Amino acid sequence: MKTTVLISGAGIAGPALAFWLRKRGFAPTVVERAPALREGGSAVDFRGEQMTLLERMGILEDIRAKETAMGEQVIVDGRGRKVAQMPSVFFSGEVEIERGDLTRILYDHTKDDVEYVFGDWITGLGEVADGVDVSFAHGEQRRFDLVVGADGMHSGVRRLTFGDEERFRTDLGFHTAAFTVPNHLGLDHVGQICSVPGRTVMVASGRDRAALNVSLVFASESLEVRRRDAETQKKVLVERYADFGWEAPTLLECLGDVDALYFDSLSQIHLGKWSQGRVVLLGDAAWCAGPGGSGTGLAMTGAYILAGELAAAHGDHEAAFARYEEKMRGPVKVSQKQAAGIGTFLAPKTRFLVGYRNVLYRVLGSRPMTKVFTWITSRAANAVTLENYDAPVAARG
Numbered sequence: 454m455k456t457t458v459l460i461s462g463a464g465i466a467g468p469a470l471a472f473w474l475r476k477r478g479f480a481p482t483v484v485e486r487a488p489a490l491r492e493g494g495s496a497v498d499f500r501g502e503q504m505t506l507l508e509r510m511g512i513l514e515d516i517r518a519k520e521t522a523m524g525e526q527v528i529v530d531g532r533g534r535k536v537a538q539m540p541s542v543f544f545s546g547e548v549e550i551e552r553g554d555l556t557r558i559l560y561d562h563t564k565d566d567v568e569y570v571f572g573d574w575i576t577g578l579g580e581v582a583d584g585v586d587v588s589f590a591h592g593e594q595r596r597f598d599l600v601v602g603a604d605g606m607h608s609g610v611r612r613l614t615f616g617d618e619e620r621f622r623t624d625l626g627f628h629t630a631a632f633t634v635p636n637h638l639g640l641d642h643v644g645q646i647c648s649v650p651g652r653t654v655m656v657a658s659g660r661d662r663a664a665l666n667v668s669l670v671f672a673s674e675s676l677e678v679r680r681r682d683a684e685t686q687k688k689v690l691v692e693r694y695a696d697f698g699w700e701a702p703t704l705l706e707c708l709g710d711v712d713a714l715y716f717d718s719l720s721q722i723h724l725g726k727w728s729q730g731r732v733v734l735l736g737d738a739a740w741c742a743g744p745g746g747s748g749t750g751l752a753m754t755g756a757y758i759l760a761g762e763l764a765a766a767h768g769d770h771e772a773a774f775a776r777y778e779e780k781m782r783g784p785v786k787v788s789q790k791q792a793a794g795i796g797t798f799l800a801p802k803t804r805f806l807v808g809y810r811n812v813l814y815r816v817l818g819s820r821p822m823t824k825v826f827t828w829i830t831s832r833a834a835n836a837v838t839l840e841n842y843d844a845p846v847a848a849r850g
């Protein structure tokens with residue numbers, strides 16, 4: 454009998470884990486709270502060792518076929534004048550793809566031999582001697598050998614297993630939003646970034662030139678906005694950006710028609726341990742770092758290692774979880790450290806800091822400094838050594 458694994462969350466980490474578990478002879482089921490795949494979000498990039506992982510998964514070609522092919526990013530002032538310019542590798546790594554396109558690729562590579570259940574979620578977990586009894590919101594009860602919480606920063610599995618989110622979440626003092634509008638600026642594979650103290654607007658035209666991907670980052674206290682309340686989130690954005698200037702009025706006007714708004718705090722998740730009994734956490738549910746910490750690549754790397762260790766442990770899930778955690782702790786630390794100050798970089802809080810950030814970009818954007826910046830931004834990606842789980846034990850490296 455194959456080991457059954459219930460994965461909560463069909464974002465990035467969940468389908469990536471399903472992919473590797475299937476390949477290693479497990480029987481994964483993925484349960485996703487949303488009624489369908491959530492394809493929103495801004496672009497995500499891969500660099501360094503993460504490229505090897507994409508090759509091992511056999512999805513690099515698919516990713517290249519959908520890559521944003523983003524060019525340079527230009528910092529502009531309130532009148533649209535260029536202040537600094539950065540080569541694409543800074544923000545877009547070695548290959549960049551919209552998060553939604555990546556989710557779709559991962560889903561397409563797994564949907565034929567993995568059970569996906571949309572529009573449902575776990576409400577209860579009861580561990581018994583040889584499995585976990587799982588209750589679902591829609592009333593069903595099933596038993597699985599193992600359960601994985603890959604359900605993002607606001608993980609339901611983490612709450613049920615370890616306790617309330619507030620105990621593990623550190624807010625970084627910023628919020629972010631991402632949405633897509635028509636490309637009224639006519640940008641062609643380039644991005645523009647405009648900041649005033651404490652607020653930033655980033656726009657980019659990527660794969661689909663008809664569309665403009667908008668990301669907002671603003672300094673804020675914790676906001677009392679419910680996660681699935683898009684209308685209130687839109688109101689908050691309109692209020693916060695009312696006097697921003699530049700292209701903000703047009704972007705906010707389009708916001709009313711947006712139906713896939715991503716809105717969240719920039720926060721980190723810190724837990725002393727990622728597993729308890731037969732339940733383990735993966736991706737943002739376990740270690741959310743925030744943007745700038747290679748979160749997507751790290752979630753996919755974690756999926757590879759977790760599946761590999763489970764297969765290598767031949768049924769000893771506790772040993773597998775321990776080795777997975779041992780291997781991921783270091784890279785996660787690098788990632789969280791790298792992302793901790795990202796809000797100040799993305800939306801500097803004072804006029805002085807905006808100017809300082811722009812000068813820094815100008816310096817780092819100059820040719821001699823490109824290598825240094827590339828090294829800095831690849832640290833989290835390269836902090837992992839990808840063991841070859843297909844090789845005989847003695848030859849793994």
Ligand SMILES: Cc1cc2nc3c(=O)[nH]c(=O)nc-3n(C[C@H](O)[C@H](O)[C@H](O)COP(=O)(O)OP(=O)(O)OC[C@H]3O[C@@H](n4cnc5c(N)ncnc54)[C@H](O)[C@@H]3O)c2cc1C
Nearest residue numbers: 462464465466486494495574604605609631736737744749
């Ligand atoms: C729609 C969307 C847009 C995003 N856009 C951005 C962005 O613009 N910038 C950024 O920095 N990060 C963004 N993120 C977060 C980013 O995807 C992650 O940081 C990273 O890719 C790690 O992925 P993950 O799979 O761990 O988490 P996620 O990609 O967040 O995936 C978690 C999945 O679990 C599902 N889920 C949540 N709760 C439950 C539950 N109780 N039961 C079952 N399923 C559940 C969610 O619907 C989601 O599909 C976005 C996430 C989502 C879901």
